[in-house]
Amino acid sequence: xxxxxxxxxxxxxxxxxxxxxxxxxxxxxxxxxxxxxxxxxxxxxxxxxxxxxxxxxxxxxxxxxxxxxxxxxxxxxxxxxxxxxxxxxxxxxxxxxxxxxxxxxxxxxxxxxxxxxxxxxxxxxxxxxxxxxxxxxxxxxxxxxxxxxx
Numbered sequence: 491x492x493x494x495x496x497x498x499x500x501x502x503x504x505x506x507x508x509x510x511x512x513x514x515x516x517x518x519x520x521x522x523x524x525x526x527x528x529x530x531x532x533x534x535x536x537x538x539x540x541x542x543x544x545x546x547x548x549x550x551x552x553x554x555x556x557x558x559x560x561x562x563x564x565x566x567x568x569x570x571x572x573x574x575x576x577x578x579x580x581x582x583x584x585x586x587x588x589x590x591x592x593x594x595x596x597x598x599x600x601x602x603x604x605x606x607x608x609x610x611x612x613x614x615x616x617x618x619x620x621x622x623x624x625x626x627x628x629x630x631x632x633x634x635x636x637x638x639x640x
Contacts, residue, residue, distance in 0.1 A: 495569040496537040497524030499622065500549055500576055506601035507618070508576075510544050513595050520607075521614040523599070524569070533570040541574070543585070545599040548578040555625065558615065571615075 499522050500508035510523050523544040527536040534551040541549050556571040583599045602610075604623055613619060 491566065493565065493567040494527040494533060494536075495525060495567060496527055496533040496540065497522045497569055497571045498537040498541045498549055498551065498574045499555065499571060499618075500541060500547060500574045501626075502576060502601050504601075504603075505626070506603050507607065507622070508541070508545060508547060508581075509600060509602045509607075510596055511598040513597050517612055518597060519612045519614055520602075520610045522571070522618070524571075534572060537570070537572050537574065542579065544596060545584055546579045546582040547576055549574040550577045555622075556615075556617075 498508070502508070508523060509520050511518050511520050513519075523541045524537055525540040525544075527533055528539075531539070537551050538549050541547050552573045552575060554570055555573050556569075558569045558571070560567050560569075581599060581601075583596060585596060607613060608619055
């Protein structure tokens with residue numbers, strides 16, 4: 491059975507990307523905010539809810555950039571990555587409602603430059619280092635840049 495997720499690529503006016511750092515298996519992993527799609531919710535709605543929960547930022551969900559499918563020991567899952575625009579809110583570290591205060595995985599939330607992302611040791615997905623910036627430079631406006639990945 492497939493499990494769905496959604497992540498939001500939120501850019502600020504300086505073309506920095508909203509990132510969160512989570513602690514998993516003794517490692518800090520930087521990623522764009524997001525999480526699981528809840529019952530009765532679309533992927534776009536899940537992306538907006540997760541960003542608000544994790545960072546306090548309100549967004550307008552834009553076009554789908556990546557649909558990533560994973561079939562592994564963990565099961566079958568997909569994650570949709572949306573290009574989004576900041577619509578309001580104040581940046582702060584939120585929380586994951588699935589965990590109590592002692593078991594929170596969120597450690598930091600902030601906007602990061604392209605250069606900063608290149609130096610992050612653990613980045614998910616890895617193609618945030620280069621492919622995202624290529625898409626942004628080559629396809630302005632509403633050009634279709636959707637890519638399916640495995």
